Amino acid sequence: MLIPGVIPDKEPLLRVGIILPEDKQNSLSLEISDLHSTSILINNSQTVLISDKKIEISVNETGIELKGQKGVESVKTLKFIQTKNDGFILVKPVIAGRGFHWAKQISVKLPYTIEIEIVDNSLLLVNELPLEFYLACVATSEMGAECPEAFIEAQTIVARSWMLANIEQKHVNLGFDVCNDDCCQRYQGINNLTTQSKAGAMNTRGQVLMYDSKICDARYSKSCGGIIEKFENLWEDTPLPYMQNIPDAKEKFDVDLTKELEMKKWVNSVPRTFCSPHYIPENQLKKYLGNVDEEGKYFRWTIKTSQQELVKNINEKLKLNVKAVLSLIPLKRAGSGRMLELEIKYIDSNDNPRSVIIEKDYEVRRILHKMFLFSSAFIIEEVKPEGSDYPDEFIFKGAGWGHGAGLCQIGALGMALNGYETKNIVYHYYPGSKLKKLY
Template identity: 30%
Template sequence: MKEPKVEVGILFEPQIEFILLAPYHVSGKEVNGKQTVTYNEGKILWNGRQYDELVFEPLQESVASFELLDVTIGINFHWERKEDQRFQGSLKIIVENGKLTGINVIRVEDYLTSVISSEMSATASLELLKAHAVISRSWLLANLSGLQTDKLQLPVGNDTMRNKNANQDNAANCQPSTADCQLKWYERDSHTHFDVCADDHCQRYQGITRASTDIVRQAIAATRGQVLISEGRICDARFSKCCGGAFEEFQYCWEDIKYPYLAKQRDYLTGNEKTAPELPDLTQESEADRWIRTSPEAFCNTTDKKILSQVLNNYDQETTDFYRWKVEYTQDELSALILKRSGIDYGQIIDLVPVARGTSGRLWKLKIVGTKKTLTIGKELEIRRTLSPSHLYSSAFVVDRAEVSEAGIPGRFILTGAGWGHGAGLCQIGAAVMGEQGYKYDEILLHYYIGASIDQLYD
């Protein structure tokens, strides 16, 4: 097969300003310089005329680029901000949800060069960068519905979670299903007019804004066309910042599907499986409590700034504790926060009760007990969103109540937690440590994606 192109949603605003830094053509015209497009009566207003769609294509793709102004990055995260970003390839403008959407159309390998530099530092080790190139390519190509090759048929249709809508509200695992339990999970396939977005919702993609290095380009070239395969399908290669010492399984974060390559395992190798420390059953509350309150040995249990700088860009390094962390709320802070984030008035919060945990100790069901209402919520991201102004680092936490009144109302809540992100698939910090310890990229990949193999889809 030939190298595909990917459409990446970058900007969603009533007005988009951009600068064409080389000659582009659109609707038979050659244009360059600063441009402004505005949403107007369901159309795109540009240079006094209305359009249903605009596509700015470079005259010379290899040397052309454009700059989008005021792109929001880190949407809903604690470090959310705006910046100007530069891209190669084409710029497509469409009308969507009462706004304009700016879409970058670019070749897969060029897209990956940016993703690797955006997701982590371009100074990371070669083996880590190669591993990340393979998983980013795998996740992307598994999302391009209908893509076929002479080697395999990619998952398309109702047999894959990719057809599920984002922000699903599914209470099938709650009894009763609506009265006292609400399960939601947030998928990455909510986009209907482009393939992926450019933020953490999919994969961080910031064009050529952050200068790529020779080692990034080397990692992309060395793994060109390579993807992870399991049971004849491209793997849904999830990844997160820090698993916290144990891998999470897919079904505890998203739809109730068990993928064999996203399975329970400790983030630790000794070279001898017989002597490797056994992973406790973290679905059991007593074991999870002990695990989270201690700091077990794991690849991702590191404070080495040199290693962390390979994975964490400047804004990520604003987060200092991630393997084990602590958050405290007063009663007033927590009750107000939960009301704001969920829209549900629980009254004063009496307790946060663990109901069900996954294989990494992450909660996928949490009961919120209030003076006005009691409700069990999940899955993991919904719990994290409800208990933080942005996103709690993870849902692998235990709760201590303090300053409890005679009426049983705590004055303070202390959340002690483990890890950063959902914990399924590759652990970026653990993989960085493995790279520093001399593991090759295929060894890193097959540690995190159990039983998978590496195949090449195109040259």
């Protein structure tokens, strides 16, 4: 595993969680691409050869049960070791979009080493592989293989920087560096590996963004919506000089999205930013997106929710006793228009007027939607029938997809499609940073 605070001088191995205990998965299917170059280490002690390409794995009362592998019945841990670099193990099902409304089950082809054990009565599957191979897979898991070279290289540098900065360590207690999904970085094995993504890793091998002798915590999202967000508005209250509120545009413009009237004008307009249809028409966007991304509008979007749906979401997620929502009032916005404080005025089951304040972008997105809102940079329209005491529908009109800090993937794509070079792209999104080759 990566060591916090240590800048590597050679390529490290990375441990990626593919199936997590929170997935509550008790079975999976494996298909081995090359029997002769794959072996199994059982309980970290006994090595056996693979006897069948297809193996069914499940959890039973005594451990992990294998069907399709002769001489192995129930074990505590499994380690599949592949000695050929072009070999893979097909694993299914695997969750993509874990915890989000676009979640779906996919199959993934995993290279190198796979470890399986039981944690909290569910399967944990970890893929261990060299960092640069991982990065080649990430670039076209995050976005599609049709993306231009400058974008793929920029995405690879940013992903490498975030990975080696190793700040968050969300899964260290489970013994791996990152998970396979939007919680960390999308990794779908070699499913989307291309000649272009391999070249992106090779051409930028070992390169990271540095600021003040430290690797940049280079976070990124799908679409900023036109204004890049500050780090401290989303996570720890510690400003990062290279993650600031700046327009995602060639030319600076003056707009204050902390003010509600300005925000309404912004959402109802299509400013000339890199992530806007001015640079990449939305009818062309699908061919550049990752395979698990939804088709739809990313720069500007509209979602409608009924009074009943909203009440259900709030009661389930805040454990309140809401009878009806009277209004949703933005109290504080960040520079990109993302919501930092939102007041929910409601009446409880005894018809008493009450209110609750939701803080932080993430919580606003989580609470107002069954799964997760695209972003918290939205305005609210209330549809209130004549004679009614409260709205029967709420319309959210929003900008962007994700937290909006750091590299805007669709904006970086727009830059690359319009002739910007790799270094210009990364320096735009992380101002003041410098590229450095570590190994």
